[in-house]
Amino acid sequence: MSAEVAILGGGIVGCSIAWHLANRDAGARITVIERDPSYQRAATPLGNGGIRQLFSLPENIGMAQYGLDFYANFAEELAIDGVPTPIGFCRQGYLFLSDNGGAEQMQRNHRFQIEHGVNAQLLDGPALQARFPSVSADGVAIAVYSPDDAWIDPYAALQGLRASAQSLGVQFVTAEITGWEHDAVAARSVQLSDGQSIKADTFVNACGAWAAEVGAMVGLHLPIEPMSRESYFFRCNKKLEPLPFLKAETDWAIRPEGDGYVGGLPNWQETAGWNFELSQTWFEEMVWPALARRIPAMEEIKLERSWRGHYARNSLDYTAIIGPWVGGLENVYLANGFSGHGIMHAPATGRAIAELVLTGGFETLDLTRFGYQRVIDNAPYRETGIV
Numbered sequence: 247m248s249a250e251v252a253i254l255g256g257g258i259v260g261c262s263i264a265w266h267l268a269n270r271d272a273g274a275r276i277t278v279i280e281r282d283p284s285y286q287r288a289a290t291p292l293g294n295g296g297i298r299q300l301f302s303l304p305e306n307i308g309m310a311q312y313g314l315d316f317y318a319n320f321a322e323e324l325a326i327d328g329v330p331t332p333i334g335f336c337r338q339g340y341l342f343l344s345d346n347g348g349a350e351q352m353q354r355n356h357r358f359q360i361e362h363g364v365n366a367q368l369l370d371g372p373a374l375q376a377r378f379p380s381v382s383a384d385g386v387a388i389a390v391y392s393p394d395d396a397w398i399d400p401y402a403a404l405q406g407l408r409a410s411a412q413s414l415g416v417q418f419v420t421a422e423i424t425g426w427e428h429d430a431v432a433a434r435s436v437q438l439s440d441g442q443s444i445k446a447d448t449f450v451n452a453c454g455a456w457a458a459e460v461g462a463m464v465g466l467h468l469p470i471e472p473m474s475r476e477s478y479f480f481r482c483n484k485k486l487e488p489l490p491f492l493k494a495e496t497d498w499a500i501r502p503e504g505d506g507y508v509g510g511l512p513n514w515q516e517t518a519g520w521n522f523e524l525s526q527t528w529f530e531e532m533v534w535p536a537l538a539r540r541i542p543a544m545e546e547i548k549l550e551r552s553w554r555g556h557y558a559r560n561s562l563d564y565t566a567i568i569g570p571w572v573g574g575l576e577n578v579y580l581a582n583g584f585s586g587h588g589i590m591h592a593p594a595t596g597r598a599i600a601e602l603v604l605t606g607g608f609e610t611l612d613l614t615r616f617g618y619q620r621v622i623d624n625a626p627y628r629e630t631g632i633v
């Protein structure tokens with residue numbers, strides 16, 4: 247088997263890269279290699295689907311802005327044979343709460359966001375209370391509300407991208423990548439668990455939290471590790487006003503989902519590594535009290551479901567790595583290390599990799615500072631404030 251571009255990993259990032267390449271270059275031979283089309287352990291279906299512009303790095307803001315546009319128009323623009331592809335796009339905003347001493351940073355970030363075209367509003371305690379009566383302003387120094395932000399159903403978006411890419415001629419191969427063949431200059435093929443191999447002119451590593459493992463097979467060092475995150479779906483006995491996606495400096499995050507809520511609170515004591523085992527105590531002892539303090543009506547909630555997914559965490563700086571494998575094989579590209587942002591940043595990553603592969607440079611948003619060079623230089627490029 248051979249392709250012009252082989253994309254390793256068919257999660258939302260790999261599918262977006264395939265879609266953007268195929269959409270731009272009709273007739274290109276693009277193959278996505280994904281071992282599990284049910285995506286049981288992939289991060290994408292286990293994520294919360296939030297899309298927000300509340301960042302401090304201009305690249306992250308610009309990527310999220312493209313993501314918002316892309317997902318807002320997804321149902322119609324990625325329609326297949328005229329049948330729309332709904333992805334549950336819900337523009338109900340984001341609300342950041344400064345409840346742990348980071349108010350000055352949040353205000354600086356807010357000014358920066360405004361300069362970058364984000365319609366974000368600074369709320370003091372009374373304004374927060376007036377806008378969202380169920381949210382207690384007690385202990386909140388400042389809040390930032392971004393009404394244009396949104397969320398989606400990430401599994402629907404993944405399947406929609408995959409189906410649309412297929413309709414544009416992208417081929418999906420179900421197999422595990424087990425090795426690479428290469429010479430001194432370039433990668434030549436990847437080997438698969440079924441004994442076959444796929445030759446290609448260009449390869450893209452989009453293996454999510456497995457990116458370091460797949461990279462290591464060809465001598466590529468990626469500082470990326472799986473970081474387990476527990477999530478919950480719960481219902482609240484009292485009916486609240488429509489809430490945005492709430493994120494606090496004290497680390498909990500929730501958003502409405504149907505007639506309930508999804509979200510969680512990371513346990514920073516956990517070390518990196520694969521862990522799908524649910525905690526017996528974390529929700530009751532830590533998450534619930536934190537929610538009830540901030541939203542008193544959440545004293546009365548019913549936990550209905552818990553699950554675990556994994557961030558692909560870049561231990562250098564928690565920022566994505568996008569671009570060519572600088573200093574390595576010349577035809578290998580990286581789209582890795584998205585932590586909790588890969589759903590919102592998948593569209594811009596797909597667009598960026600398509601630009602690099604087809605033209606040799608960034609045409610829309612310059613993502614040079616997200617490149618692999620900073621890994622070589624050990625020079626972190628980090629978000630400030632809530633990540």
Ligand SMILES: Cc1cc2nc3c(=O)[nH]c(=O)nc-3n(C[C@H](O)[C@H](O)[C@H](O)COP(=O)(O)OP(=O)(O)OC[C@H]3O[C@@H](n4cnc5c(N)ncnc54)[C@H](O)[C@@H]3O)c2cc1C
Binds near residue numbers: 258292295
């Ligand atoms: C609890 C939680 C909440 C989150 N909330 C948000 C949010 O609100 N907003 C947001 O933008 N992001 C969020 N994220 C992050 C987001 O889910 C991820 O960043 C994103 O899904 C990453 O996509 P991906 O395609 O890189 O990885 P994945 O979806 O993990 O896909 C990688 C694919 O590579 C395949 N693969 C790996 N190794 C091999 C191999 N050897 N051979 C073949 N195939 C292979 C895997 O099977 C997998 O399907 C959240 C994540 C979690 C865990």
